[in-house]
Amino acid sequence: MAFAAAPSPIPSRTQYVLEAIKHAILTGQLPPGKPLVETELAALYGVSKTPVREALKTLAGTGLVVMSQYKGATVRTVDAAMAREVYDVRLLLEPEALRRTITRRASLDAAGLALATADTAADQAERSLANREFHRALYLPCGNPLLARMLDEVRDQAALVSTVAWSAEPSWRREADEHRRILHLAEAGDADGAARALHDHIASFVQRAFPEDAQ
Incomplete structure (x- = not known):
């Protein structure tokens, strides 16, 4: 055969x-x-x-x-239009994926590990990689492989936006606090609250980095 x-x-x-x-x-x-x-x-x-x-x-x-x-x-050059295009996809898909992860009661251990790695990162590169893994650990167990793959496809572009934004104004401490709140709500089983917190986290980042009046 x-x-x-x-x-x-x-x-x-x-x-x-x-x-x-x-x-x-x-x-x-x-x-x-x-x-x-x-x-x-x-x-x-x-x-x-x-x-x-x-x-x-x-x-x-x-x-x-x-x-x-x-x-x-x-x-690739990063500008406001590119950043909003990438983050719009994340806003549409990532909170829903997290909601499904929580509803399925999937393990969030990987997210906690990524958060700890980011907190002790030696440099920006390591911190950026850990942040990407944190977000992926929230949406990967959502139960819909296609949804997870769609989010995987914009990971690198989102990381490029973050790299450019951080070079202008490092905001990783604020983002780390937001990550901890998201994970706390997720571990408590608050699917709606965690999804809202994640949505606000993603939206506020791109608004700070690429404000509308900067166009």
Whole structure:
């Protein structure tokens, strides 16, 4: 009996380059609008241009990189319109996903662990990654894999918005307090209260970072 071949994993060199470029983008080492030259990145990471090219294509698919026939690849630029577009998706989907997670009485241990990691983070990069894991731990157990995947698809873009906003005005202490309140309500089984708190948390961040009168 013949079995279908499993999908081929991303080659290890491509994965290495992908994670390295993503980390550089999400920590501000490669700022928005920065050209991503294949030869330069290949030399930096000690690989050929092929894994660099494949990594950039993948990052373009996640929204972190923009590919242009004439300009090549660049780090995506963050402006108010882009930020509100990404956060609008989160506002529509993430509170409902959390409500379902709580209703299902799914474990929130991963969210607590991520919150503790963020509190003891050594730098902005580690804190940003922990914050992303906190939010994912709230929506991942919602019981609807498609809903979770849709939110996963905007995670990197949301992180890019946060990186730009934090560079202008670090607000992670306030966000940490809001995270603790959300988790407290969720652990208490208050689905509506936790969903409202999460909605307010997401909305207030983008309003502070990209106020309407700044357009």
